[in-house]
Amino acid sequence: MKKKFLKIVGGVFLVIILLLIAAPFFLKGKIAGIIKDKVNNNINATFDFSEADLTLFSSFPNATVTLDNITLINKTPFEGDTLFASDRVSLDMSIKELFKDASEPIAIKSLILDRPLINIKVDKEENANYDIAVEDGSSPDTASSESSFNLSMESYTINNAAINYDDLSSGMFFGITEMNHSGKGDLSLENSELDTETSGLVSFVMDSTQYLNKNPVQLKALIGIDLKESKYTFLKNEAMVNQLALVFEGFVKLNEDNQEVNISFKTPSSDFKNFLAVIPEAYSKDITQVSTTGNFTVAGEFKGIVDDDHIPQFKIDINSENASFKYPDLPKAVRNVFIDTEISNNTGITEDTFVDIRKLSFMIDEDKFNMVAKISDLMGNTKVNAKIDGKMNLANISKAYPVPADLNLKGILIADISTAFDMASIEKKRYENTKTAGNLKLSDFEYKSEEFPNPIILKSTSVTFNPTTVTLNNLQGATGKTDFDASGTINNLLGFMFNNENIEGNFNLKSNTFSVNDFMVAETTEVSGGADMEASTTSTEEKIKIPSFLDCTINASANTVIYDNLTLKDVKGTLVIRDEKAILSNMTSSIFDGKLALNGEVSTKEATPTFAMKLGMNSFKIAETFNALEMFRTLAPIAKILQGTLNSDVQISGSLKDDFTPNLNTISGNILAELLTDKIDAESAPLLTALDSKLSFLNLDKLNLKDLKTALSFEDGVVKVKPFTIKYQDFAINVAGSHTFDQKLNYAATIEVPAKYLGKDINNIIARIDEKSLENLTIPVTANIGGGYTSPTVTTDLTSGIKNLTAQLVEIEKQKLINKGKDKAKDFIGDLIAKNQKATDSTKKENQEKTQDVIGSLLGAATKKTDSTTKTDTTTAAKKEVQKEVAKKIIGGLFSKKKEEEKKKDSVQ
Numbered sequence: 001m002k003k004k005f006l007k008i009v010g011g012v013f014l015v016i017i018l019l020l021i022a023a024p025f026f027l028k029g030k031i032a033g034i035i036k037d038k039v040n041n042n043i044n045a046t047f048d049f050s051e052a053d054l055t056l057f058s059s060f061p062n063a064t065v066t067l068d069n070i071t072l073i074n075k076t077p078f079e080g081d082t083l084f085a086s087d088r089v090s091l092d093m094s095i096k097e098l099f100k101d102a103s104e105p106i107a108i109k110s111l112i113l114d115r116p117l118i119n120i121k122v123d124k125e126e127n128a129n130y131d132i133a134v135e136d137g138s139s140p141d142t143a144s145s146e147s148s149f150n151l152s153m154e155s156y157t158i159n160n161a162a163i164n165y166d167d168l169s170s171g172m173f174f175g176i177t178e179m180n181h182s183g184k185g186d187l188s189l190e191n192s193e194l195d196t197e198t199s200g201l202v203s204f205v206m207d208s209t210q211y212l213n214k215n216p217v218q219l220k221a222l223i224g225i226d227l228k229e230s231k232y233t234f235l236k237n238e239a240m241v242n243q244l245a246l247v248f249e250g251f252v253k254l255n256e257d258n259q260e261v262n263i264s265f266k267t268p269s270s271d272f273k274n275f276l277a278v279i280p281e282a283y284s285k286d287i288t289q290v291s292t293t294g295n296f297t298v299a300g301e302f303k304g305i306v307d308d309d310h311i312p313q314f315k316i317d318i319n320s321e322n323a324s325f326k327y328p329d330l331p332k333a334v335r336n337v338f339i340d341t342e343i344s345n346n347t348g349i350t351e352d353t354f355v356d357i358r359k360l361s362f363m364i365d366e367d368k369f370n371m372v373a374k375i376s377d378l379m380g381n382t383k384v385n386a387k388i389d390g391k392m393n394l395a396n397i398s399k400a401y402p403v404p405a406d407l408n409l410k411g412i413l414i415a416d417i418s419t420a421f422d423m424a425s426i427e428k429k430r431y432e433n434t435k436t437a438g439n440l441k442l443s444d445f446e447y448k449s450e451e452f453p454n455p456i457i458l459k460s461t462s463v464t465f466n467p468t469t470v471t472l473n474n475l476q477g478a479t480g481k482t483d484f485d486a487s488g489t490i491n492n493l494l495g496f497m498f499n500n501e502n503i504e505g506n507f508n509l510k511s512n513t514f515s516v517n518d519f520m521v522a523e524t525t526e527v528s529g530g531a532d533m534e535a536s537t538t539s540t541e542e543k544i545k546i547p548s549f550l551d552c553t554i555n556a557s558a559n560t561v562i563y564d565n566l567t568l569k570d571v572k573g574t575l576v577i578r579d580e581k582a583i584l585s586n587m588t589s590s591i592f593d594g595k596l597a598l599n600g601e602v603s604t605k606e607a608t609p610t611f612a613m614k615l616g617m618n619s620f621k622i623a624e625t626f627n628a629l630e631m632f633r634t635l636a637p638i639a640k641i642l643q644g645t646l647n648s649d650v651q652i653s654g655s656l657k658d659d660f661t662p663n664l665n666t667i668s669g670n671i672l673a674e675l676l677t678d679k680i681d682a683e684s685a686p687l688l689t690a691l692d693s694k695l696s697f698l699n700l701d702k703l704n705l706k707d708l709k710t711a712l713s714f715e716d717g718v719v720k721v722k723p724f725t726i727k728y729q730d731f732a733i734n735v736a737g738s739h740t741f742d743q744k745l746n747y748a749a750t751i752e753v754p755a756k757y758l759g760k761d762i763n764n765i766i767a768r769i770d771e772k773s774l775e776n777l778t779i780p781v782t783a784n785i786g787g788g789y790t791s792p793t794v795t796t797d798l799t800s801g802i803k804n805l806t807a808q809l810v811e812i813e814k815q816k817l818i819n820k821g822k823d824k825a826k827d828f829i830g831d832l833i834a835k836n837q838k839a840t841d842s843t844k845k846e847n848q849e850k851t852q853d854v855i856g857s858l859l860g861a862a863t864k865k866t867d868s869t870t871k872t873d874t875t876t877a878a879k880k881e882v883q884k885e886v887a888k889k890i891i892g893g894l895f896s897k898k899k900e901e902e903k904k905k906d907s908v909q
Contacts, residue, residue: 045132046073065091078129086116111156122167157182173205194223230254243277258307266299272323285402294323310348332400336363351380364396387418411445431468438465454480480518485510502551511558546604550577580605594620612653620646637789644677668715675708690794717741743789752778
């Protein structure tokens with residue numbers, strides 16, 4: 001019997017275990033369906049999750065429901081926006097809740113949210129994306145669903161949450177990141193207490209002004225909950241803002257049409273360390289060791305109704321009287337600190353919020369700073385009335401307060417400025433409605449920063465504030481090799497400071513030496529060498545960015561401007577900076593012993609900087625220009641061997657590298673150049689050496705390049721040279737072709753060589769013919785130039801030239817033979833006619849007939865003889881041998897290599 005009982009108990013226990021293990025597989029689908037149906041039937045949004053899991057065995061007698069990758073996506077008018085998301089949500093509930101019908105309420109005991117995101121938006125028309133509840137009657141399940149969830153939780157936890165509230169209608173943004181929150185309490189009771197802890201980083205922006213930027217906040221609050229009255233009372237509470245402790249009390253009551261607020265807070269102590277605690281710890285450092293005197297208190301209250309038209313009335317007082325503090329590791333103290341500030345709203349209307357700084361002053365040594373200000377209508381058309389005066393040795397700031405290591409200021413600041421303005425006038429650029437007056441002087445100022453390679457030293461600065469403009473009386477300073485002296489006016493300083501406008505102004509800038517490199521920053525990027533490499537490699541890049549906030553005109557002049565390896569003298573011109581673009585106009589300078597005129601623009605608005613320039617170059621030294629400028633070496637590599645001067649007009653555009661040098665692969669444009677030179681360093685040019693070795697009659701040192709004009713066009717990495725002519729003694733050389741930026745050549749030089757330069761043997765042949773017309777006889781020689789500039793290839797086309805010369809010589813010799821036979825016949829005929837003139841009239845007719853017969857015979861014989869001779873010469877093998885001999889002599893004359901002695905002799909000459 002006992003064994004039978006144990007078997008029954010064991011069997012029942014086994015069945016229970018099997019049910020606990022198997023139940024989740026049967027109930028998962030039901031739970032997922034219930035949750036999705038209940039939520040989606042009651043909202044104007046789409047609720048979903050990737051997976052639902054149910055666990056019974058590990059949490060028995062409770063059940064754990066887990067939802068993964070939850071999303072709540074808005075519909076119109078915020079369609080596609082994520083209102084809520086979470087990596088995981090876990091709910092604990094009684095097992096019996098799983099068996100309830102979908103229409104019955106489900107009680108949840110605890111809730112855990114991992115990495116939730118709440119993203120609240122209000123558009124300019126004041127539509128809110130959290131307003132997703134369906135209207136009454138829009139869903140048949142609405143009425144029954146109102147009581148579907150009975151929130152009965154013993155505890156809840158929110159891990160690493162992010163909450164954003166972005167109100168475009170008011171220009172306000174509030175955000176909490178890295179928020180962790182937990183609470184314990186039985187919320188099913190009509191009256192209960194909820195014990196909470198909260199921490200996070202708070203940011204707050206209003207009208208583009210950031211008041212809080214990830215400031216740490218901690219809150220411990222014991223909240224009394226009265227569900228019947230919808231009243232929540234702060235029973236025991238303490239908050240930390242940065243390192244400032246606050247205690248508060250009061251309540252919030254939720255009414256049908258509004259909320260009642262009555263909360264007061266204050267600092268639990270009056271120690272002046274409370275002031276340092278307000279400052280972020282990154283700037284105030286450890287304040288526990290700071291010695292202080294005097295007091296600092298913060299006290300305030302919020303009281304009133306919150307609805308669509310009102311906020312609670314509030315008053316916050318911040319006070320300190322004759323206080324001081326000194327950091328233990330710094331030599332100086334800040335003393336005579338007085339603070340009397342009130343932040344209030346007495347009406348509950350948002351626009352009526354104001355800040356009244358009745359007194360703010362402090363001293364370091366004998367230097368004193370004072371400020372009074374009143375800022376009214378803070379949430380509407382903000383009005384400011386303020387005055388600042390004092391004198392401060394800036395070097396003492398770092399000796400009394402732990403400023404960032406890179407903020408190492410020096411100099412004497414003297415200020416006496418008053419201002420009165422409203423934001424509406426600034427936004428509408430009605431600066432005549434503002435009143436700003438006073439002076440600011442800064443002398444021997446020194447500023448060091450990673451943004452500049454060298455310290456910036458301002459020897460003297462004087463600024464006068466006028467009602468509508470700011471006059472920069474003088475600004476004398478230096479950095480690195482650069483010195484500058486500036487003056488001018490700023491038209492909208494308030495717009496720049498408060499309305500995110502560009503600085504508009506006109507300036508005059510003078511400099512003795514201006515080095516562009518002093519304003520270039522080397523950015524070092526470390527690249528890891530991998531697991532097997534102990535050291536990492538670094539590379540540096542120099543970048544320049546034209547500030548986007550500048551909209552000004554600068555009339556500049558400088559005795560010397562240094563850019564990279566270039567030195568420009570007597571630089572003058574106008575620089576307009578606008579929309580991240582620098583426009584140069586009427587700029588003139590002396591460089592390479594010549595004059596430069598420049599107009600153009602440089603833009604850094606896009607990721608890759610671009611430029612477009614027009615250059616006028618007059619009397620530039622050719623060799624220096626091409627040796628110093630990579631771009632010109634690329635466009636005309638052979639020009640660097642020329643000695644003399646250059647006049648040129650250049651139009652060029654393209655992209656710039658990070659160091660502001662042209663990216664040669666992107667440039668395009670054209671050049672019209674005039675060379676004034678009489679000397680060539682041919683031995684330094686592989687191309688000319690190759691030509692010289694091929695053409696023995698050509699002495700390149702004797703080329704006449706005076707008044708040589710040529711035009712280039714370049715694009716897509718190819719430089720095209722329009723045909724031009726070079727003079728050489730009494731004949732010309734015609735050149736045309738192109739080359740690539742990597743100096744691959746494709747040129748043709750055509751030379752019409754006079755017969756007298758063709759060598760001794762050719763001239764002997766011409767002398768035998770003894771014809772004056774041969775003095776202008778030429779042979780065309782074409783040299784095709786390819787390969788690379790440093791290793792060129794030269795080929796020549798001689799066939800057509802030789803055939804042409806041979807044909808000309810044969811034709812001339814033929815014509816001379818024909819003309820010689822005709823001349824002899826004419827002489828003989830003339831003698832016969834003279835003798836016959838003495839005959840009588842009776843015999844005249846007979847003699848004339850005889851004479852005609854003789855003339856006919858002689859002319860026929862002479863012509864026949866000449867034709868026979870010519871025919872024989874042109875058809876026999878002897879003529880072919882003559883032609884071969886002529887061609888051989890020509891080739892030998894043109895392309896026979898010079899003897900070493902002759903080369904030495906030519907070189908000496």
